[in-house]
Amino acid sequence: REIARRQRHLLPPSISPEGELVKRLVGPVSIPDGFDLCRELIEAVRGERLDLTPNADSGWYDYQLHALVPLIAPDRALESARLELSPSYRCYLEEVVRGIIALSRETHVKQLEIPVVGAGLPEPGIVLEIAPQLSVEPFPSYFRGRAASYRFIREELTKIFGAPALREIHRLTPTGSAARDLSTELAEMEELFDGAAACSEDELGMGLSQAAGADPELGELARSGRARLRAWRRDIEDDPDLGVDARMMVPVFYDLERQQIKVWVFLGWSERPLDIAYARAPRASILDDAGHPRTDVHVEFKGTRRRVPYPVMAEVYVTRLLDRSELRAHCDRWQSAEAILSHLE
Template sequence: MSRYVFDWGSDSVEVDLSTQVLELEVAEEESFFSLRGRKDLESRPVDPADPSLGSISVVPRQLAPHLYAKLSDISSFYAWAPAQAFAVKSKCFDDGLLATVELLVQKGTPRLPGKRGLVLDVWRALRPRWPEESSDELRGTLSFLQAALSLTGSPEESNKTLTLHAKRCRQAFEADTFKSKPLGFYTWNNALTALFKQGRLLQEELSPESAELLARMLTEDPSRLSTYQRHLGLMARLTNPLSKPAVHEAGLTHCFFPPSDSHEGRLVKQLFGEVSPPDGYSFVDDFIQRIRDGRIETTPGTHSGVYDYQIHALAPLLFPERTPESERLIVGPKYRAELEAQFRTLFALTRETQLKQLESLSAGGAPLVVAPRLSIEPLAEHYRRRAEAYRFLRHVLEESLGADVLAGARRTLPKGTQEESLWDELVWMEQLFRGAHVIVRQELGCGLIPEADLPAAMLTRRWLRDWRRDSDISADTRCVVPVYFDKERDLTKVVAVMGFLSITVEARFQQAPQVRVFGADGQERADAKPLLFPTRYNTLCPVAEEVYVRRVPDRKEFRELCDTHGSREAILSALRA
C-alpha cells in the first residue's frame, strides 16, 4: 500500500494513496517561475500615478512566448523533476554512447574486427584483379572502396587511373549534401565526421555487377564473410533491421552496408514512393495519428533494434489514457497537447542520434492541507520502456563487443570523454529510468515499490536530489533533423527542435486519498477534516515544428540562427529562407 506520514502540530497525519486519482492540466495563467530568468521582460509601474508602489516585470505584448535554449537557462525552481530532465540526460548519453561505439567498431575489438579493416581487406582481395581484368565494373568497385577508405585514411593505391576515379566518386558523393553532410554528434570532431561520410557512402546502392564482385570476395573467405555478417548484425540491432539486401543476399538492389528500416521510413515509402506530398501535409501529424489509432504498432518484434525500442518508449506520450497508470491519473486536454509536443521533440532527437544509420482545517491552528505530491513528471510507462530500451542496448553491445570492452571504454563527449566506464553508465541509465517508473507508480498510489526495484529507486532519488548539477542537463539540444527529401519540390522536410517553453501544470484530486489523523496519544481523531488543495508544478514543453528547407543546417548553424531570431515564427521564417 502506498502511503506517507507527516506531522501536523502535535498530531500525526497518515495519507493512504490507494484511493487517490489525480488530474493533470496546464494552468490557465503564466506562473512567476515560468517568467523567472527571461531577459526580454519589461519593467512597468504598478500605478503610473503612484511611483511609490514600485514596478513589476511583464512580457511585452509584441513578443511571442520565450524559447529557452537549455534547461539550465530556466528558473532553478522545480517542484518536480520534469520529464525533459530525463530526456536531455538520455539524449546526451545516447549521443556519447553511439559516438564511442562508432569509434570502437571502426577500429575493432578483440571480439569484433574493425569495420575499416574489413573494407580494406575486401579491397586488397579485389585489387590484384586489376589490370588483368580491367572491366568498368571492377574499376568502379575498386574506386568505390578506395573512396570510402580515403574518408577515414589513405589506402595503399599507386595506380593513377584508380586514384582518379576514386577521387571523382568521392567528390560526386560529397556534392550531394543531403547524403554527405554530417549532422548531430558527428560534427564533434574530425574522426566522427569522417565516420559519418564513410558510413553514408557505403550505404549507396550498387550495380548488380559490383554487388556480385563484392559478394564473391566475401564468400571466398569464411572468416571475412563471418566478420561482415557480424557487422551487419550489429547495425541491425544497434539501430534497426536493414532496409535493403546486403551484397551476398537475394534482392533487386544491394548495398555494401545497407541503411536501417524504421516506422517513419516505411510510411514515407508507402505514401510517397512515387508521388510528392500534397501541400500542407504534416508528416509528423500523420505519424502521430497512425500510432494513436493502431495503424502503426510500435511494440518491438523479434528482429527489432534499439531504435524500435526507443520509439516504443515515446508512444505512451500519445495515449496516456491507455497506460497502466491511467487508473490513477487523468490527463486534461491541454496537458495532453503538451505531451504530444514532447513526443514530437523526442522523436526528432531520437532520430538525430541514429541519423547516420537511418533511413487541511483545525480550530486554533494551521489548517490541515493535503495536496498531490509528485517528485517526477508522472509518465511511468514512458520511463519503463526507456529502461527496457537501455537493457536491450546493453545486451546487444555485450554480445557484439564484449563486456570487457565496454568496461574499458569511456563515453565520447563534445570535448574529451566521461570518467565512468561505458558499461557502468549503461547500467546506470537503465536503473535511472527503472527507478523513475517505480517512484511515479508509488506516488500515484499504484502500490509499494517492489523489493527488487528498491536499488533502482534509491539511485533515481539520489539523482533527483541534485539533478540540476548534472553536466548533461546544461546541454543545448536544439537541432534540425531531416525526415525526407521531396524530389519534386527540391526541398528537404525537417523537424526543427527550437528550445523549451516553461509552463505550469496543475495536479488536482479527482478522487481523494484516505486521510487519517492521530493525536499525541495515538488515538485517531474523527474531528480533523483535511482541505484538499491542488499542487502546481513548473515544467517544460519542448517546441518542435515541421518545415521545408533548401539547406539543412548543422547544430552550430541552427543554434546561431535561433539565437539571432529568438521567436518560433522568426526562426521558421529564417529556416524557410
C-alpha cells in the first residue's frame, strides 16, 4: 500500500519484463513463500516463454536485459558449438545474471513501474479457500507403467503355467506363503496402479477424455482401479507387505581397478515436507441458483504442506557383501545413514 501510494508520475511509468512477468504469474492472488521473481525470469527466458528481444518501443533497459540472453541460455548462443560448460560454471553464470539484472534495474528504477501484486484484504463476505489436493504422486504415466509391468508378468506366467495353475501358486514371504494366490495378487496390483493413475489424472485435471480417450474398456479399468485404490487405502494398516523390513544391499558391478564391489544399499524410509501450490491460479466462478455470479464470495487459492515418505538409498563401494540379516544388524548398530555407510567394509 505504501508503494502504491508513493507512485506518482507525470508520465506513465515504463514497463519492464520482470514487472509484466510478476503480474502474469501472481496478479491479485497471494504470493507463495519462497517466490523468486529473478529466478522465474531466468527460467521463463530459458524455457522460451519470455522473449527479451527489443522492439520499436524498447529502451536502453530492454537492450541491457536482452544482452544477458546468451548467459541465461548459453546452449542457444551462436558460440555454443565451441563451448562445453560445466554445471558449476552454469551456476556461476546464473549468479552473474542475477547481479547484472539487479544493478541494471537500480539505474532505471525512477522510471520503471513497481507493480503492486499479491492478495490484499479479502472483500467482505464469504471467503472460500481452495488448496490443491494430491492423494498420489502427480505422475500418472509412472503408475500406468507399473500397471503394465504387472500385466506383463501375469500374462507371461499364465502362458507358462496356465491360468488354473497360477491360481494354485502362492507367493513366498518372509513369514510364509501369501494368503491370496499369485494370479489374484498380480491382478490386484495391476488394478491398484491403474487406479492410482486414474486418480492422479483426475487431480491434475486431465480427466477420462485425455486419459482413456473414447475406449470404454480403459474407462472401466479406471473406475475399477479407483475402487481398488480406495479399498487399499481403507485397509492399508492390514497390508502385510508394508510392514516388511526391506533394508538390503545389492551388487551392481565389480571394479577391477579398485578391486571393490559397487552396491546399492536400501536403508529404509524417512520423511520430508512437501509444499503443494498452484503454479497458476485456476479460474473460479461462483454462481447462485439462478446462474448469476455471486459478488459476496471471495475465492482464495492456498498452498498446502504435507510430510511424505521417501526411500533412503545410497550407491557405495564395498569389499564385502552383506546379506539382509547382516545389513539390518549393521544398520541397527550404527543408526544414522552417514554412520551406516561410513562403517561398511
